[in-house]
Amino acid sequence: MVVSSLEGYTLFKGITGVYFYSFESIITLSLSLFYLTKLIFMKIVRFKTVGGKSLVMISLLLMAPMHIYSSDTFTIQEKTRVHQQTVQLTGVVLDIQGFPLVGVNIMENATNGTITDIDGKFSIKVTPQSVLHVSYIGYVTQTVKVGNKKNISIVMEEDSNLNNS
Structure with a gap:
């Protein structure tokens, strides 16, 4: 052609x-x-x-x-490509005492990510097969499978290895 x-x-x-x-x-x-x-x-x-x-x-x-x-x-x-339906996932990230964490990184991959706002809230477009990597300085990084969830609450734990130095 x-x-x-x-x-x-x-x-x-x-x-x-x-x-x-x-x-x-x-x-x-x-x-x-x-x-x-x-x-x-x-x-x-x-x-x-x-x-x-x-x-x-x-x-x-x-x-x-x-x-x-x-x-x-x-x-x-x-090439045929299966289009996966994306959903708007919302959530909140808190510390162990229930206080919101500001500026937490929520990444699905290298190009799709967001951070939490002043209230610890976030919103991101993902597929049900997505896996989120949640990281924050001084806290243990978490991996969260999205599945059929539309709203999630994530509790971050302090990294005990930082206290031993």
């Missing part, structure tokens, strides 16, 4: 070519050597079909639209 044949199906068109970008489906590309070199330096590219008509692509490394010239040719083979 030649890029120029996709121009009617893209969201944005530039003067010198077509811009593609997205955050969802992963696509396998077969490209010219010039364009393949660009992709290697960018490390990863993702694609998505929007509304059944628009094919869009983004470089995750640069987090900016990539430019594809109409002279570059490629074939597209979309």
